[in-house]
Amino acid sequence: MNYQVIARKWRPQTFAEIVGQQHVTRTLQNAIETGRVAHAYIFSGARGVGKTTTARILAKALNCVQGPTSSPCNECASCREIAAGSSLDVLEIDAASNRGIDQVRELRDMVRYAPAGGRHKIVILDEAHMLTDEASNALLKTLEEPPDKVVFVMATTQPEDLVDTIRSRSQHFHFRALSFAEIAEALKAIASKEELDVEPGAIAVMARTADGSLRDALSLIEQARAYCGAKISEAQMRELLGVVQAEILDELVAAIENRSTERALGLVHRLLAEGQNLQQFCREAISHFRNVLVAKVCGADSDLIAAPPEERPRLARAAAAFSEEDLTRFFQILLHTEEDLRRKPDPRLHLEMGLLRLVNAARLAPLEEVLAELSGNAPVRSSVPRPAAEAAPAARSIPAKPATAPPSPAAAPPSPTPATNASSNTAKPLAQASAFVRATPVTPTDATAGGAAAAPAREADTNPEVSPAVAGLDSAQLGAIKSEIFSKAQFVGQLVESATRWEVEAGELRLYFPTENRALADLLQARDNMEKLRTIASRVLGQPLRVCVKLEASSVPSGSATKVRTGESGPELRARFEQDPIVRAMLERFGGRISEVKRRDEG
8 A cells, every 4th residue: 555644644754843852853964064963863752743753854964965965955866765774774673672682783783884875874673772782882882982973863762771881972853742732833824734624623623632742643644534534523533533622621610619519420420322432531631720720820812721712711610710729629629539540440539529528618718817817817718619509508607696595705715815815815725724525517407596606706706916015116117027028928917926926136036926826826936937037037137046946824814715613514614615716717617517516534
C-alpha cells in the first residue's frame, strides 16, 4: 500500500516546521552555521514531541549538498534518502531491541569507517535509556574518543536512566510537551491541507486528549477521519473517544455549588447508563477544574487555559461561584479520587464517594477563619455561596433556649469586668472545661422554630471588645502596627488580636497571652509569623526590634467560662454549654446539636 498516515505524511522536514521546540531548533541552527556541532546529543522528552524528527533534520542539515546548512533543501539525493530512511550514512537503531553489548560493539566497528556519500555519519539511538549497563560502558568508550565526522543522537523519554558518564559527555536538550493552543493550531493547519471540515469543538477535544503530544493528536485526527469522513463534528469526536459532554461537567459544578448530593449521585448513574468510562470522566473533571482555577486566578482570557474561546464564558461563570481555596480543595479531592479509580476495585463506589466529598467540601473552613471566629474578631464567612433554598435552614444552629430546661439566673455566666479581654474569654479552649460535650450533625429537619433566634443571640452574648494594655508605645503606633499586619498577613493579625498586653522596652517587643490561649501563642511563635511581625513593627516604630511572646495568668473570672460548678445537675450543665460562646461558634461553623452533656467523673 502506498497510503501514508497523516502523522508520517506531514512529519516536519525542516527546523522551521517543528512545533513548540524553538529553544532546541535555534541552538542547533546556530551550531551548524558556526561550525560548532557537538559529537553527541541527548534529546529527551515525552512521546510525540519531535525528538527523532529533529535528529533526522539535523542529519539532513549536516549532509545536504548545499551545506552544512541550517535550512536543508529537501531536494538533493542525500536529503531524500534521509527522509526515506534509506541513507547509508544515517544509522537509526532501536536501543530497546538492540540493547546488548554485542550490538554496541558492532556499532563501534561500523562508525570507524568514513561516511559513504555525505560529510557526516549520524547515529540515532532511539530509547537510549534501555541499553544495558555493559552496553552503556561500551558506548561510553566511543563517546570519550569519538571518530571523526560521527555524530551521536540519543533520544529518550527517561534521561535520568542514562548513566551519568554518558550524560556528562553529551549536550542535553529537553523537548517540552506542547500546549493546548499549539496542538490546536497544528491540527487546524493539517485539517485544511487534508481538506477536512473539523468543528472547533472537535479540535479542542483532540488537543486535550493528546495531552501535549502532537503525534497522538495526528493519530486522533486520522482515526476521526476513518470514523466520520471528511466532516468531523464535536459530538462524533466525543462519542469516538468516550469523552463526556460539556453539560455533564456543568452539572457537576452545579451540584457542588448547590450542595446537592442527590444530583452528584445521579450524575454517576447517568455516566454508567451511557456506558462512560468513570476514570476518563474523573480525568476530564480534573482538567475542567484546573481550567476553572486558572480562570479564577488569571482571568478567563488567560493563555494558560486549555480551552477554546467559546468555552471560556462557562469557565468564568464557574470561577465566580467558588474561591481559590475551594477550587484548590476540589482539585486535590479529584486527584485522590482518580488514584482510587486507577488502583482499587469498584470504580462506581469510589467515584460516588469522591463526588460526595466535593459536595461537602464547602463545610470546611480555612484555619484563619476558624481562629478569627473563636477569638471573636471577625464574622464567619462561608467559602461557597449558599443556595437560596438552603440559606434559612443553614442559619439555624442551636436554639436560643434549651428544650429540656430553661437556664436559671444563677447558672448564667457573670458579665466580664472592664479589665477582661473579650478575645481571651471567647477563645478559651474547650479542653479547659470540666465536662464532656457530645455533638451530632444537625439537618434542616432537626432545626426547631426557636432556632432562628440563635444567630442574633450569639451577637448578644459576645463580650464587648476591650483594648489590650500597652506600655512603651502609644495607641496610634499600636493601631498602625495592627493595620499593617492585617493588610500584609491577615493570619498573623488574627493571632496578635488575642494578646492582652503589649510592651516595648530596650529594643524588645513583648506580647502577653493568657495561659488558655497557649495554642494561639504557639502559632504566633512560628518562624515565618514572628519574622513578619518583627519586620512590620520595626518599620512602624522606626527602630530594630526583637519580638518575644509570653504567657501570663488569665484575667477571666473563674465562673465566666464553662467551668462546671459543684452540684450542677444535667439540665443545668446542658443549659450552660448551650449558652457558651465557644460551643455555639463551633456548632454554627460545622453544624450539629448537643446530644449529651455529662460530668468528667461520670465516665
